[in-house]
Amino acid sequence: MINDYPYWTDPERDEFSVTILSCTKSDNHFEIVIDQEVVRAAGGGQAGDKGEIQFGDETEKFNDTARIDGKLVLMASSPIEPDTAATVRIDMKWRKAMMRNHTGEHLFVAAIKKMHPEIELGYIWIDGERGTVDLEGKELGFEHLIKAEQSVQNMIEKSIQVDMKLMKASDISSEVRAREGLTDKHEVMRIVEVGDHDTSACSGIHVTNTRDIGFFKVIDFKAKGEGSRVTFAAGDKAKKTIEATYNEVLRRKHSYPFEMEQIGDVLDKAKSAADERKLMVEKIVQLLTEGITSEDIGGITFIHEYIPGLDSKDIKNIIKKIKLSGPAALLLFIPGEKSTLTLSTNELPVDAGEYIAHIVEEMGGKGGGSRDVYTGGFSETEAPEETYSKIVDYLRTRLQE
Ligand SMILES: [Zn+2]
CATH class of the missing domain: 3.10.310.40 (Diaminopimelate Epimerase; Chain A, domain 1)
Incomplete structure (x- = not known):
């Protein structure tokens, strides 16, 4: 087991000198294999890295990274000759957004589990846009989600260091969050620790301090089976989502005068107006047909x-x-x-x-x-x-x- 992936120990390093080992044409892209484990493949619920490969005067973009038959594969739209020396540059905007979303997810799930220890993490997906988790075992009310969101925000403000260590799977205590079956699959596991707030087995890329998350926001949730599916965003994406939503409301403030704090009442009124309108149309039809x-x-x-x-x-x-x-x-x-x-x-x-x-x-x-x-x-x-x-x-x- 390799224990010094650069994306674990130094997630902000964005440039590596590599050699292209092979290039195979797939359905709609070329699978480029490089000689070093310097780019992170999709896996463990986190999307793959993106970036570019520079060789000679040419630069080729790769839009995803996967592990196929044990090999690290970069997906590019044009071929690159094997044995070429190249420079790989990671798209740090995408990676950093994933790091913020992923550490945000750890803190959010930890906060939920503190309130409801019986809840288990099901489906998880984190990329450079947002994160989605299924919290299984019990449907959570809006108030619980918002409380967990505030807890994440508190931990961001406290600037807590995020550490990692490698541990033998057999030494991992029950305090550590690990998805079911995970400790049976690996001999050595990587543990991500956020102060004493959360300890989980995870292979993803994380920020090194909670302050780097910047801002964390639940942006959607719905009931799913015996649980809830929650979508969230961190950093710039979260800010932009809030900004866009707020501005949509602000744009209408003068054509339909109301105070911002009354937006809940305005929405309630719109809903009851829609319900009433349906009944009114039924009534008009009845008056026209029956008198x-x-x-x-x-x-x-x-x-x-x-x-x-x-x-x-x-x-x-x-x-x-x-x-x-x-x-x-x-x-x-x-x-x-x-x-x-x-x-x-x-x-x-x-x-x-x-x-x-x-x-x-x-x-x-x-x-x-x-x-x-x-x-x-x-x-x-x-x-x-x-x-x-x-x-x-x-x-x-x-x-x-
Ligand atoms: Zn994780």
Whole structure:
């Protein structure tokens, strides 16, 4: 077992003199084999290095590195003659982003395991864009993920040194995080230690101090089986993601005025508006196909409609436009978390409120109005449809009298 890969001991070294051993054409690239283990292949949940190979006056890019049949293979788009002396340069932007994401992942999973020791790390993938982990055994709530994220951020601010050591697999204690079966596969394993916060068996590339992570952010999560899939980003990528999201919101701040701290309410409102709109469209279709609900109660025309999605201003307009003739009562009910209703009457012996105020108050609502119009509302309506039909039944009886 080689124990001095330069990407382990000196992850920031980016240039190496090598010799090309072989070059084989594959489906859509050339597999270049070099004589030294200086570039890291994809593996252990981390993507491979990228970079360029310079030979003579020419430079060829490699977009991935893999281990194929035990050999370290650089994937290039053009061939390079074997036995050529070359310089390999690692794409440090990509590598450093992987280092930040990977150490961020160790700290994040350690923080989660501190809160929920029963959770196991399943699928893992880390590249220069972001990291993804499956936390298995229990679905985690948003609050837990954010708490773990804050813990990572704290450890970044504490500038903790990241160390590595090689250990015999048989000497590794149960305190060390190691994926199941890993300690059976290898005789000697590399252990990555972040102060006394996390110790895990890992072959990936890491920052040498937590401060190099810069910034860590969970950018997405969803339930997956009996667990959660969490996506995160560190460093510049995390900052750019936050920046882009914040600016998307900021761009709309003036066309749809709100304060930034109200963004949660704005989104909630957008969701309930979408739900209400669906119900309103259904209602419009019903009105167009079946007509308005009207019945005759002892010579009084009683019209009542349940119309989602409107507001009190809309109702005022509708009431103004519907001309009632002869003795009549018109009830419009707008369902919602806070349902509202309006009863408009014409040529009835007593005030509109006399017919409806009692039932509204009995069900916890309140209201008031003029001779011909009563407006009321409920601060909380759990089953608006039920409330509506109770009011309609009550009005039938009252009008009958
Ligand atoms: Zn790792």
